[in-house]
Amino acid sequence: MENTIFSILPPIIAIVMVLLTRRVLLSLGAGIVAAAIILTWFSPLEALQELATSFAIIFWDGGFNAYNVFIILFLLLLGVITAFVSLSGGSHAFAEWASNHIKSRRGAKVLTVVLGMVIFIDDYFNALAVGQVARPITDKYKVSRAKLAYFIDSTAAPVCVVSPVSSWGAAIIGIIATILAGQTFVEYSALEAFLWMAPMNFYVVASLAIVFFVAIRDVDFGEMKKHEVLAISEGQLFDPKKTIPGEMKEEFPTHSHGHVRDLLLPILLLVVGTVVAMIWTGYQNAGQVFDVWLIFENTDVPASLLIGGLLGALTSIILYMLQMKINKTANVGWIGKGIWAGIKSMMGAVLILIFAWSLTSLIGSLETGAYLAGVVSDGNVPTAILPVLLFVLAGVMAFSTGTSWGSFGILLPIAGTIMIEAEPALLLPALSAVLAGAVFGDHCSPISDTTILSSTGAGSNHMDHVLTQIPYALTAAGIAAIGYIVIGFTGSLLLSLGVVLIVLAVLFVVWSKRTTIIEKQQNN
Numbered sequence: 001m002e003n004t005i006f007s008i009l010p011p012i013i014a015i016v017m018v019l020l021t022r023r024v025l026l027s028l029g030a031g032i033v034a035a036a037i038i039l040t041w042f043s044p045l046e047a048l049q050e051l052a053t054s055f056a057i058i059f060w061d062g063g064f065n066a067y068n069v070f071i072i073l074f075l076l077l078l079g080v081i082t083a084f085v086s087l088s089g090g091s092h093a094f095a096e097w098a099s100n101h102i103k104s105r106r107g108a109k110v111l112t113v114v115l116g117m118v119i120f121i122d123d124y125f126n127a128l129a130v131g132q133v134a135r136p137i138t139d140k141y142k143v144s145r146a147k148l149a150y151f152i153d154s155t156a157a158p159v160c161v162v163s164p165v166s167s168w169g170a171a172i173i174g175i176i177a178t179i180l181a182g183q184t185f186v187e188y189s190a191l192e193a194f195l196w197m198a199p200m201n202f203y204v205v206a207s208l209a210i211v212f213f214v215a216i217r218d219v220d221f222g223e224m225k226k227h228e229v230l231a232i233s234e235g236q237l238f239d240p241k242k243t244i245p246g247e248m249k250e251e252f253p254t255h256s257h258g259h260v261r262d263l264l265l266p267i268l269l270l271v272v273g274t275v276v277a278m279i280w281t282g283y284q285n286a287g288q289v290f291d292v293w294l295i296f297e298n299t300d301v302p303a304s305l306l307i308g309g310l311l312g313a314l315t316s317i318i319l320y321m322l323q324m325k326i327n328k329t330a331n332v333g334w335i336g337k338g339i340w341a342g343i344k345s346m347m348g349a350v351l352i353l354i355f356a357w358s359l360t361s362l363i364g365s366l367e368t369g370a371y372l373a374g375v376v377s378d379g380n381v382p383t384a385i386l387p388v389l390l391f392v393l394a395g396v397m398a399f400s401t402g403t404s405w406g407s408f409g410i411l412l413p414i415a416g417t418i419m420i421e422a423e424p425a426l427l428l429p430a431l432s433a434v435l436a437g438a439v440f441g442d443h444c445s446p447i448s449d450t451t452i453l454s455s456t457g458a459g460s461n462h463m464d465h466v467l468t469q470i471p472y473a474l475t476a477a478g479i480a481a482i483g484y485i486v487i488g489f490t491g492s493l494l495l496s497l498g499v500v501l502i503v504l505a506v507l508f509v510v511w512s513k514r515t516t517i518i519e520k521q522q523n524n
Helices: 005-021 024-039 044-059 066-087 090-101 105-118 123-140 145-160 167-180 190-200 202-216 223-234 261-285 292-298 301-327 333-345 347-366 368-377 383-401 404-422 424-444 449-458 462-490 493-523
Strands: none
Touching: 005 024, 005 347, 005 368, 005 383, 024 044, 024 347, 044 066, 044 347, 066 090, 066 123, 066 261, 066 301, 066 333, 066 347, 066 449, 090 123, 090 261, 105 123, 105 145, 105 202, 123 145, 123 261, 123 301, 123 449, 145 167, 145 202, 145 223, 145 424, 145 449, 145 462, 167 190, 167 292, 167 404, 167 424, 190 202, 190 424, 190 493, 202 424, 202 462, 202 493, 223 462, 261 292, 261 301, 301 333, 333 347, 347 368, 347 383, 347 449, 368 383, 383 404, 383 424, 383 462, 404 424, 424 449, 424 462, 449 462, 462 493
């Protein structure tokens, strides 16, 4: 049943169940079992073997699977950092500092968005680091955790996918290079093509514009409005009855002896350690050739995250020990308790990630992505609508498989082959549409690892984040689709980008009037 319509059933089962039940592990488990059964033609014993294999390869895939294990260890270390930042009083001190320098909810929200755009090296790193820095500030000004997760998620992948100096950019440039190899009509390099594609990524343009507008003006609707109302009126940043990754389950002693450095120094060293490790591992893997693009193409992101995480965790523990020595108020026993509590706080996120990886592996064996790609490549489709069609297909694929990288890894070569044969002038718009659709689908997918990590970084319930983000992502996707229709029929970047910006401007005017009316009603 590989590469057939049946291959899309497991992700559909998982996604429908998670939307209906909001029980992520149960829904992912159902999708995993369905995938194993379909893959083995309903043979129970073979299905059990496939299930065992799908989990085993997460840790051992013909050898030690360092990529996955290092990501898991990084998450656990992040929990440890969170615990000791709390123990040392760093979170409290930072919140006090923020109250003196950031005077409003708007300032807290805009700061979060700016941080999300500045930390563009890697989306995993972005999601977790920004959450740790911004959470004390947004908590102070009663910004719901769901909105914080939206800010993090909507600035992580969108910036990474258009930045050449990122793990995403390096990988995409490498794929583009293979597509352009041997094409005599091409007058630009893979890097130049990538840079030209950035303004053609209309989903990124729309998504970043919307997230900035939402940060500046309180544009809340659907589930997000419910969360924001509870946060503002009752101070309830999240539903305490739901699982919140990153939250401490024990009562930690609080004191006023902490300093801002107790929070910023561990995060700063985490950032510096990760970036330096990325440069070093990329330099080593590139044959010790100091070329920026080559370095980021060959960097070892998980190992770099682990190094940065270890440095940040050790720093947070040392700072706590200094607090014990200087103030003589802390309890030595809390060192062990803090480490254990930090690890436990991240176990929910780790389990979701492991289940998502298992499902992704089985979906790969079922060739779900190849089937969806074939829907387009086998059909007789007018070339003018290929960009918007590829955008939608990449979105569906990323939503169904939970991976934007897998989606553009499959679709970029297919899109390149189709456009080179059908309409070379639309090659770059089509490739950009694939990247845009992959990020869009990833934003909406409850089984996406970056969506999971954004929830973790923000300390938000996972399904709360998914359901509150979808309306904004769909809005950005609708605007992007208009842009791809225009560029498909006209071939003009200026015209299509202009249409996207005009639609955004009209939307913001409508939202502003709606917000003003609501504010007047509340004042009366």
